[in-house]
Amino acid sequence: xxxxxxxxxxxxxxxxxxxxxxxxxxxxxxxxxxxxxxxxxxxxxxxxxxxxxxxxxxxxxxxxxxxxxxxxxxxxxxxxxxxxxxxxxxxxxxxxxxxxxxxxxxxxxxx
Amino acid sequence: xxxxxxxxxxxxxxxxxxxxxxxxxxxxxxxxxxxxxxxxxxxxxxxxxxxxxxxxxxxxxxxxxxxxxxxxxxxxxxxxxxxxxxxxxxxxxxxxxxxxxxxxxxxxxxxxxxxxx
Numbered sequence: 001x002x003x004x005x006x007x008x009x010x011x012x013x014x015x016x017x018x019x020x021x022x023x024x025x026x027x028x029x030x031x032x033x034x035x036x037x038x039x040x041x042x043x044x045x046x047x048x049x050x051x052x053x054x055x056x057x058x059x060x061x062x063x064x065x066x067x068x069x070x071x072x073x074x075x076x077x078x079x080x081x082x083x084x085x086x087x088x089x090x091x092x093x094x095x096x097x098x099x100x101x102x103x104x105x106x107x108x109x110x111x
Numbered sequence: 112x113x114x115x116x117x118x119x120x121x122x123x124x125x126x127x128x129x130x131x132x133x134x135x136x137x138x139x140x141x142x143x144x145x146x147x148x149x150x151x152x153x154x155x156x157x158x159x160x161x162x163x164x165x166x167x168x169x170x171x172x173x174x175x176x177x178x179x180x181x182x183x184x185x186x187x188x189x190x191x192x193x194x195x196x197x198x199x200x201x202x203x204x205x206x207x208x209x210x211x212x213x214x215x216x217x218x219x220x221x222x223x224x225x226x227x228x
Contacts, residue, residue: 001171033216033217035216041221041222042204042219042220042221042222043155043204043206043219044219045215045216045217045218046216047216048215048216088154088155090217097143097160097208098145098157098160099145099157099206099208099217100157101147101154101155101156101157102154103153103154104153104154106152
């Protein structure tokens with residue numbers, strides 16, 4: 001079945017440092033979504049990428065979708081303590097409406 | 112935006128009993144609801160897809176008779192964990208997909224933390 005892997009599993013940074021998480025799917029995706037889950041909370045939608053090679057920005061967050069539509073990345077510039085949480089990519093493949101989550105990257109930010 | 116209300120948020124039950132978890136779409140109609148399970152420090156694993164008015168679709172390895180799913184109306188989907196055992200202790204969360212053409216993501220309930228003792 002479809003697998004979506006993320007690296008790293010865990011990242012600890014000093015406040016102000018940059019952070020990147022990478023997402024790789026075993027199959028081509030129709031689109032990819034990114035979610036943030038705070039400790040004890042539920043996933044919250046961040047963004048959706050649809051086009052091959054697409055790049056989108058949300059303030060300090062930059063999202064990319066690979067040319068082959070099998071990988072994606074999330075980059076955070078100058079992290080803040082409010083960025084703490086687990087970042088998941090999630091893919092939808094083919095005609096299915098199912099959302100398959102990546103393994104996630106837990107970000108810890110030290111003030 | 113779309114809101115999914117999930118109850119209860121926490122439940123502790125004795126081994127062998129059943130627990131029902133409800134997810135309601137508050138301001139929209141959800142013909143489909145996805146049910147996930149999340150163990151500590153792990154990702155969300157899709158368990159099943161509930162469809163209003165028809166049988167749920169279960170992912171490989173998920174026991175249909177143990178995790179009963181009902182989607183009786185366009186605003187309510189339920190997951191019942193039957194004869195719960197300690198290994199069923201987990202965070203269960205539902206999710207509704209966006210409407211066709213919508214540019215927002217899936218809406219998640221707040222989750223149910225189940226502890227079986």
